[in-house]
Amino acid sequence: MTGPRIAFAGVKKAFGKRQVLNGIDLAVAPGESLVIIGGSGTGKSVTLKCLLGLIPIDAGSIRVDGQEVAGLKGAALDQHRTRFGMLFQGGALFDSLPVWRNISFALGGSVAERRAAAIDNLARVGLGPEVADLKPSELSGGMQKRVALARAIAARPPIILFDEPTAGLDPITAAVINNLIRTLVTDLAITAITITHDMTTVHSVADRVAMIHAGTIIWHGARAELEGCDNPYVRQFITGSAEGPIKVPGVR
Amino acid sequence: MIRLLAAIGGPVVAALASIGRLTRFAVTALLRVVQPPWYPAQVAQQMLTIGWLSLPVVGLTAVFTGSALAQQIFIGGSRFNAASTVPAVTVIGVVRELGPVLGGLMVAGRVASAMAAELGTMRVTEQIDALVTLRTDPYRWLVGPRILAAILVMPALVLVSNALGVMGGWLLATQRLGFNSAQYLATTARYLEVDDVVSSLVKAAVFGFFIALMGCYHGYHSGGGAAGVGKATTNAVVSSFILILLSNLIITVIVFGS
Ligand SMILES: Nc1ncnc2c1ncn2[C@@H]1O[C@H](COP(=O)(O)OP(=O)(O)O)[C@@H](O)[C@H]1O
Ligand SMILES: [Mg+2]
Numbered sequence: 001m002t003g004p005r006i007a008f009a010g011v012k013k014a015f016g017k018r019q020v021l022n023g024i025d026l027a028v029a030p031g032e033s034l035v036i037i038g039g040s041g042t043g044k045s046v047t048l049k050c051l052l053g054l055i056p057i058d059a060g061s062i063r064v065d066g067q068e069v070a071g072l073k074g075a076a077l078d079q080h081r082t083r084f085g086m087l088f089q090g091g092a093l094f095d096s097l098p099v100w101r102n103i104s105f106a107l108g109g110s111v112a113e114r115r116a117a118a119i120d121n122l123a124r125v126g127l128g129p130e131v132a133d134l135k136p137s138e139l140s141g142g143m144q145k146r147v148a149l150a151r152a153i154a155a156r157p158p159i160i161l162f163d164e165p166t167a168g169l170d171p172i173t174a175a176v177i178n179n180l181i182r183t184l185v186t187d188l189a190i191t192a193i194t195i196t197h198d199m200t201t202v203h204s205v206a207d208r209v210a211m212i213h214a215g216t217i218i219w220h221g222a223r224a225e226l227e228g229c230d231n232p233y234v235r236q237f238i239t240g241s242a243e244g245p246i247k248v249p250g251v252r
Numbered sequence: 253m254i255r256l257l258a259a260i261g262g263p264v265v266a267a268l269a270s271i272g273r274l275t276r277f278a279v280t281a282l283l284r285v286v287q288p289p290w291y292p293a294q295v296a297q298q299m300l301t302i303g304w305l306s307l308p309v310v311g312l313t314a315v316f317t318g319s320a321l322a323q324q325i326f327i328g329g330s331r332f333n334a335a336s337t338v339p340a341v342t343v344i345g346v347v348r349e350l351g352p353v354l355g356g357l358m359v360a361g362r363v364a365s366a367m368a369a370e371l372g373t374m375r376v377t378e379q380i381d382a383l384v385t386l387r388t389d390p391y392r393w394l395v396g397p398r399i400l401a402a403i404l405v406m407p408a409l410v411l412v413s414n415a416l417g418v419m420g421g422w423l424l425a426t427q428r429l430g431f432n433s434a435q436y437l438a439t440t441a442r443y444l445e446v447d448d449v450v451s452s453l454v455k456a457a458v459f460g461f462f463i464a465l466m467g468c469y470h471g472y473h474s475g476g477g478a479a480g481v482g483k484a485t486t487n488a489v490v491s492s493f494i495l496i497l498l499s500n501l502i503i504t505v506i507v508f509g510s
Binding site (some may be wrong): 020049052081086090092093094095105127155 | 374377384385388
């Protein structure tokens with residue numbers, strides 16, 4: 001039995017007076033696809049940014065393959081980040097660079113090699129080479145997401161993080177993205193954490209599911225356990241009901 | 253008493269903290285400018301945006317202001333029978349003060365705002381986070397090239413600004429005030445000293461540094477959303493204006509005050 005690939009223990013983070021993460025405990029096994037669900041502003045993106053070392057944590061521990069992330073600096077932090085691919089919530093493509101340079105941004109080699117690698121990764125996300133020379137602003141939202149996905153997988157990292165991969169997409173494009181993620185997880189044998197509030201993503205991508213609320217993980221389990229789960233927070237979330245323990249600010 | 257101290261103390265501490273943050277930002281950026289690896293393509297791109305694309309607005313400002321200055325010196329000088337000082341005073345005024353200061357302010361309006369908007373947008377759309385995740389130092393990739401390009405290109409821009417400012421004065425003096433063209437140019441050349449040009453170029457480089465520093469600093473630390481970027485843009489322009497005017501005064505006093 002190997003240890004978890006990623007382990008959060010008691011992770012806390014506050015921005016000013018606002019306590020966003022209030023003791024996150026979470027473990028992801030190698031090769032596993034974890035989906036984190038939760039309402040807007042509950043600290044899902046912050047959790048991923050802490051994992052990447054983009055945001056320093058206040059307390060607790062985050063370990064990747066047994067190595068503590070907090071306190072990493074310089075070259076060690078860069079080394080830590082080589083293990084990850086990240087799909088940012090809005091894509092976060094560099095709009096000054098053409099698609100192929102976005103995808104091959106962190107790759108070495110000659111221009112021809114990097115271009116070829118970019119076109120290769122475009123094919124993986126179902127896009128043709130004609131997209132390579134376009135600027136991100138010339139692409140539709142769904143295509144931008146796919147290019148961002150191609151960038152996230154380009155260096156073949158062992159762990160990929162997906163922050164709301166289907167948010168703002170139509171259901172068909174969303175299904176395409178979900179399938180792509182599932183295929184990548186299976187084909188490339190990666191460990192994945194996906195953040196979403198889209199239940200179709202949960203069903204097509206997850207091996208396991210965790211629900212975050214008010215800065216803590218209030219439920220986690222296998223995807224099959226989700227349906228039968230009697231946690232009132234989870235029930236309200238998966239049924240998308242306005243009635244329940246989760247209060248939306250400003251709504252009585 | 254304690255309440256008074258607290259009331260004063262809060263803002264003072266906040267001001268000191270932001271000065272510290274700015275200093276750290278500037279030092280980090282400058283270190284990246286001098287240490288390899290460099291990104292020459294990024295620097296060249298920025299030199300084009302800052303220098304070449306600012307030429308029209310800086311040039312127009314210089315011509316108009318040089319002409320207006322010559323006209324005013326003529327009117328003022330006539331009261332003391334000293335109208336012949338027009339070429340000498342114009343060239344000193346333009347090269348020492350108006351060329352660099354007005355050029356700097358025009359570039360600040362164009363460039364500091366654009367840099368703050370660009371970096372601010374990159375911040376709020378997580379492009380800066382993406383850069384870091386892809387193991388590229390944003391100070392090296394974004395901030396350093398902008399600061400270096402501004403320091404390199406501002407002196408050239410101010411040189412053009414000075415030349416066009418003097419030309420504006422000459423144009424007005426010969427076309428409207430009845431000056432002899434050859435004599436005007438000869439007097440101009442006689443009164444223009446090396447110190448004037450050097451101080452002008454030093455000012456230009458310093459202004460370039462402050463313009464890019466303020467644009468990048470405010471953009472890099474931009475708050476969330478469109479409102480955050482808007483605020484960063486305003487702050488970049490206002491703070492670079494103030495730094496240009498203040499550093500201009502300091503350099504003028506140091507170079508010419510004694
Ligand atoms: N860099 C930051 N500085 C200050 N507050 C932040 C920062 N990043 C996120 N927050 C705050 O933390 C909370 C959770 O944000 P986030 O993790 O992005 O939510 P979500 O779960 O929707 O992804 C929000 O209230 C947000 O305003
Ligand atoms: Mg989020």
